[in-house]
Amino acid sequence: HGTHVAGTIAMQTDNGAGGAGVGWNTSIGAFKVCYMESLVGIAVGSSCQDADIASAITRATDLGYDVINMSFGQAAPSQVVKDALDYASAAGVVLVAAAGNNNNWQKFYPAAYADVIAVGATNAFDDRAGFSTFSVDDDLDPTTNDDDWVDVLAPGDPILSTVPTNHCSPASPQCFQWLRGTSMAAPHVSGVAALVKNYLKLNDPANANGTEIRRRIQDCADATGAMGQNMLAWSGYGRLNAAGALTCGGAAPPPEPSGPNKHVGDLDNSSTVQTGKSWVASVTVTVHDENEQPVSGAVVSASAVHNAGTEDISCTTDNTGRCAMSLTLHKKNDTVTYTITGIGSLYLAQVNHDPDGDSDGTLMVVTKP
Secondary structure (H helix, E strand, C coil), X not given: CHHHHHHHHHCCCCCCCCCCCCCCCCCCCCCCCEEEEEECCEXXXXXXXXXXXXXXXXXXXXXXXXXXXXXXXXXXXXXXXXXXXXXXXXXXXXXXXXXXXXXCCCCCXXXXXXXXXXXXXXXXXXXXXXXXXCCCCCCCCCCCCCCCCCCEEEEEECEEEECCHHHCCCCCCCCEEEECCHHHHXXXXXXXXXXXXHHHHHHCHHHCCHHHHHHHHHXXXXXXXXXXXXXXXXXXXXXXXXXXXXXXXXXXXXXXXXXXXXEEEEEEEEEEECCCCEEEEEEXXXXXXXXXXXXXXXXXXXXXXXXXXXXXXXXXXXXXCEEEEEEEEECCCCEEEEEEEEECECECHHHCCXXXXXXXXXXXXXXXX
8 A cells, every 4th residue: 555655646758667646855754643453363454553643754854854745544633643644744745635535514634624635536438436435515604615525536446556565466577566545645745746846946035935836736637527527516716727837837928029118007897707616816907108198019918816825917919908817716715815916127117007996906806706
C-alpha cells in the first residue's frame, strides 16, 4: 500500500518501465505509522496509532518536508493528530489525505480537518468511484458547509503503481500492480502539490507557500468532468487538474501600447449564478484619456480579493474603451472586491471620474446574488 502510494507521487520517469510519478523529479520520505494486525499468524487488518501519526507529522514538518500525504484514516477525530496537523499547517506544509472508501458522506479523519485537502476518487470514466466517500451540500444549515467537506476528486480506480518485491510475479522482474481506493487518489494531489511548489520556487518565489499551492489545487480544479459530469455534486471544488494548478496564476498581460495618459472613466459590476456551486463576479471598466475620450488597447490591471485569497486579474479595452473582468467563485465566497491597480505606465489615478455616479471609479464590491 505505502509503496504503491509512493510510486504514484514520485516514480522515476522516462525509463521505459511501468509508469511515471505525478511529482516529476520529486524527493520523498516514508514514515511508517501503521502496522499489520494478525490472528494466529494470519493477517486480519492494519492499525494506525494516533501517537505515531502525530509524531510522524511533527517530524516531517521539522525536517522541512513541503507536502505530507496521508493515505489512511478513521471515523473518529483525534485531538493529538489535529494538534500535529495545526503545527504542520502553520509551518506551511501542504496536507493531503484520503477521504475514505465508505460510499457515503460521513466525515473521515484526518481528511475532514480544515487544514487538510480531503481527496475522493474518480474512475476511468471520470465519474465518482463507487466506493469513494463524497460530499453533499443539503443546505440544511446555510451558515455552514460541514456537509461539503471533501475538497477535490482525483483518479483512484484503478491505478497502476509500484509494489514491494515480494508482491511480484516470479516471471516478472518489474513490480507493478493495479490498486483502487481514495488512498490511490490522494497521492495524485500530493504529486501535483510538489509540482506546483517547484514551479513557484522557480517562477514566483514570493508565492511558493502552502496557502497558494492549496488555492491553485482547489480553485483550479475542474467543476465539469470529461463527459459533462458535475464534479461539484461530489466535492467542494471539483476534479484535480494538474495543468490548471500550474497555470491558473494567470499569464502576464501583453505589452501596453503607447498612447495618451489614461484614467478610469467608470466601473460597473454584475454577478450571475451558474449551475452547481459556483457564481460569476464581473466588473466592466471604461478607460478615458485626458480629454475624456475612450482609449482602446489599454491593459487594465486589478486585484480581486475574496475569501480564498487575492488574485491579480487584467483585461484589454476594446474600441469603445471598455473591457470586462470576471472570476468564477465557489459559493463559499460571498463577495469579491475589485480594485483597479493600474492602466499601464501612463495611468493617472488622480483624474479618475465616474460619469454614472454609481461607483467611485477605482473600487467595486460584487456580492453573490
